[in-house]
Amino acid sequence: MTEEFKVEIVNPEKSFLVKDDVSEVVVPAFEGEMGILKDHISIISFLKPGIIKILSISGDENYYIEDGIVEFKNNNLSILTSKIFNLAEIDKSMQQDLLKQAEEEANKTDINDQSKYLADQKVEVLKTLN
């Protein structure tokens, strides 16, 4: 019995990433970080801004996402997200851009508590990326 399962990350434009030798995925679920191993119970949850960690045989990868939904079923993990970046590809200026956007959003006064919370999260995560 292998201990690997399949992960698929999709964004509206395309299938972003497909890997089938993943041993663990850590996702920033809405109520805290969640580690998913093989044979996890079927679950649907949505994500807050944060880092997805994918641990696999062919190498570990980290992604920054701004929102998303995860679905885990039959050892298939699907992550749907509209904004995702590979951490390895984010350079200083890009990080600053994203941070600036997030800060602008967080400083808006006419947004509700939830979007405010999400925007604050974004700022926090982006600040730790250095």
Added chain:
Amino acid sequence: MASLDDLKKRITSVKSTQKITKAMKMVAAAKLRRAQESAEKGRPYSKKINNIILNLSNGISDIENAPKLLSGTGQERVHLCLVMTSDRGLCGGFNSNIIKKAKNYFSKILDEGKELKIITVGSKGNDQLKRVYGNKIIEHISFKESKNANYFDADKVGKMVIEKFEAGEFDVCTIFYNQFKNVITQIPQAQQIIPLNNEGEESSSDESYEFEPDEDEILSNLLPKNISTQIFKAMLENSASEQGSRMSAMDNATRNAGEMVDKLTIEYNRSRQAAITKELIEIISGAESL
């Protein structure tokens, strides 16, 4: 009968038109490939999100208090129609097909005494609809600046629709677009997105899920996203259909121009020969009379 000079001019003019249509066909073919690719790539996302919603709505415990985006406002008085067309013409029946479908639907709605509101996406639809339904069009959106359909634009439309829904401006929302089947066939579609119409679709599994946080909260977060996703899907299908439709229209035009050039050339040659014959006869009869 037209003079030789006139014929010559017409042949050149048709030939240059043919060159243009041929070039447009080539461009459309190149763009089609890209558009088709992105339409296909976009499908998994919309399918997955649909699946999750389906699973969720099956598991929902309290139907009465389900989010309004799913269950509707309880009445069907005001209809909002999102008519998605292209910004450019010369693409065969592409726009007229959507408009025709939409107009059928409009007259049905109006016959039933319901209120109608229209949002047009793409300028061609606006041009065709504003004559008859001008007073019903509440918003006109065009993405002329963006080269390819992108999610950001779709999200903007989606947010606007949701805003209007929450303000109680309409009860039912339908989008009109062309579904891309293949290069020669595009099927005009009317898809109801609010309230979500899942009839006839079976859930992929009966398996129960664990939800975190609870179903209602996930649903109320997911449904607005689904609206944008569906609009985005429609945009992708539309852009692929537009290019496909343009390609076959231009292909036809090129062929027709070719036929016309052939016909005109024959006519030109005939008149030229007729003129020569006439001159010969004149010369011969002149020589005989001497």
